[in-house]
Amino acid sequence: MPMRNKNIRPQRRPPCLGLLASVIFTFGATAVQAYDVTSSPYLLGDWGGMRTRLEEQGVMFSIGYVSELAHNFSGGTEDLTRYTDQWAFGTTLDLKKLWGWQGATFQFTMTDRNGRNLGADANIGNNMLIQEVFGRGQTWHLTQLWVNQKLLEDRLEMKLGRLTVGEDFFSFSCDFQNLTFCGSQPGNLVGNYWVNWPTSQWAARLKYHTSQETYVQTGVYQVNPNYVDDSWARHNGWKPNNPSGTTGALIPLEVGWLPTWQGRPGSYKFGGWYNTSDGDDLYLDVNHNPRGVTGLDPLKRSGQYGVYLSFQQQVTGTDGGRGATVFLNFSHADRNTAQLDHQITMGVQYKGPFASRLQDSIGFAIGATHNNGRFADFVRQNNARTGQNVVAGNGYEYVTELYYSWSPVRSISLRPNLQYILHPGGTSINSNAFVIGLKSSVTF
Template sequence: MIVRKLYASAAAGVLAALLLPAVAMAQQVDIGAPAPPPTTPAAPTANDTKTPATDAPAAPTAAKAAAKRYVPNHMLHQRDTSPGSQIGDTQSAAPPGLFGDWRNSRTWLGERGVDVSARYASETAYNPTGGKHQAITETGQFDIGAKVDMGKLVGLEGGTLQATLTWRRGDNLSDVAGLNTLQQVQEVYGRGQTVRVTELWYEQKIGDSVELKLGRTNPGSDFAVFSCHFQNLTFCGAQPGNLVGDYWQNWPVGQWGTRLHVDVRPGVYVQAGVYEVNPLNLKNNFFVARWHGATGVLIPFEAGWTHGGDGGHVGSYKVGGWYTTANGSDVYLDINRRPIVVTGLAPLEHSGRYGGYVSVQQQITGKSKDGKSLDGLGVFANFTQTDRATAVTDNQAVVGVFYKGLATWLPGDVLGVAFGRTNVNGRAADADRLVPGTPVRDAEYAAEIYYSVTPLPWLELQPNVQWIHHPGGVRSADEVVVLGLKGAITL
């Protein structure tokens, strides 16, 4: 009977995702913004990434029903303590938008456990210096989806169903202007400008400390989780996907996967997952799911500690790693273990690939509530190391700060500053030295500063300035300066 209910509700959830304007993206949880208690029928706050999908005029009982959402326990541990932009982060849940309650349809669905919304995020960039020539480009992502509370819908307590479609469009300045950067200056671009089924997964809480998730998802949703408030990809999302994106496929790519999360004790957790590695998932055409073409599996694992709550400074500390059974080509040696650039033969194949990461976020000053930083200064640092046999970019290090509340009269103001280094594998640099006239690559350095404001509850504007030193890791390359504008509209 439960299985029949599960299949029926899954079909309803997918239908809602495909036919209703919606997005309830569970790529990550941002605890940097205040959220009303689940039973409080309050109007949306200016920086609430978990605001109920109803507008203020709704009846109190309807608002309460819409506000009651099941939040998987593991999401409380995937804390991102950066002050949350409410809609500028293209991988987090959006608040109610421009068209409010959609003639009471959002309230009606919310009462039945279906959380829906829709959003368009845009990133514009212009390079006054650097690159082959000056250009200006705009790229964006439209998201539509539904998140279903199975307890409300069919009485299956602790269950959540998520379905999300994404459509990416536009042009990338790194390509158009010939910036030759290792990391994109518009993070929302990439992985094919196409419509995708990014998420179609089910998660079930088992007891008080265990959650199991399975379906179409991606490892960056649950492992090495980090926000995408910055526009430069160096500072966006799960770092492993920035370095070894051929097999660790972040948002918006979906692949078959499962994740088991266990709370060891309050604030401490361990988790592991298994995800399909399938190059066909990167094809630029629409599909719901692929049933063939897999080359192996990705097995990530992570342990973490989170702390803070009402009145305390929130923090998140994570350490993890991964191993994939998918083969990888050597960056330097051929099948005879001689330099590829000299012989021109096929590369040596390795039967496994691996890496590890550390992520730290800590609120330093200000107040917090319900595990979210409300204002003040926060710092973060991320580091990822991949294997040197197969990864051209083998490590990335990032540090930065967020400060929320510089101008209390500006709604949702957040200042972000970050510095990062993306390293080119020394073995790949050795190959460069063997080809006369080829620049020897080293490391690319990037910095970004942005200031985000929310003039309207459904609109966010975030101007930014980026600086890229040694683009492509080439020391002789001219420095690149990018003027950007990141914005988003919730519908």
């Protein structure tokens, strides 16, 4: 067992912390005087009424900050603490109020990510990020740049521009800190072409509301490896350009049912996807022989695909008030090309655990991510041929997370959490990890 490094090097304080402190110090007092900070959704209040006046004219601004601190007490090769964060700056325009453009909305969002990845720095070997907000390059991203048009008495919606797949397909909250339970699940399995926040690509989405409770939607999303290349993102991630190298299109399809049960909301989604791009077979070579043995190029598979479901239902309390909501999510990608071929999660979240703490919540979830055995067989054979000692799991990585979300005021959330990772990377070779974290968010 490698020795643990107890001499932890001090980290440079993220520059955004100083900016956050200065913003609060400079504007906080004014915001409190002009607006009740305890009930306002914005820490800086209504900007002396300017926010309300702009919204009445069709202009809304949003500024948000999320930070995630994590320390591993076991697992990996080093005891470390790591910090990562994200700033998000957005503008929403009601084009009817501004220009009389009936049923049209414009959205623009830029994000900036900074920090370090605990799993990588401590050599934990995990598949799913311990700090979900890390990733896609620690830099600026053009996250949203689109127009959404409603037609046919708002039954039909057409969205065009730079989109993130997960904002529309398999959309799911990001209350937990571990990526296993955060956001659009297919992106956890095939993130090389299913691109979630904060990365966007040129796309179009069509959604039809078949009734007040049901809908069907599909879309076409550009697949280009540059979008998920961190080195490309550092120089181009913030630009609304169209890079060369497009390999195909991602075409998702989703059917949704949004019922109420005893007055409590539910969400039931079924979907699938097809990527027209060719994919490398994980095990076979161009001659349909084991490529780990032959060392030849992989067989090219025509298209890549998968299916998913997502269930959420509030089971106690009242709509919008206190109560428990349960969820079950499942995704499965094709075993020919996906190193992580399926993931299943379930959990419960309880809003307002105490009568005096209506903005607080408690969450608990368990999840399993499976490593494709076809890829593990390739790695084993390739190790025997080349003398390498690469580790590739062929089982499940199990993750459990428990959090308590405390909101001292409506615009701030402090969410300490405990995470336990069993068989990181889907193999017992990696030591189990116990992590304590703190996810914080501020809406300005």
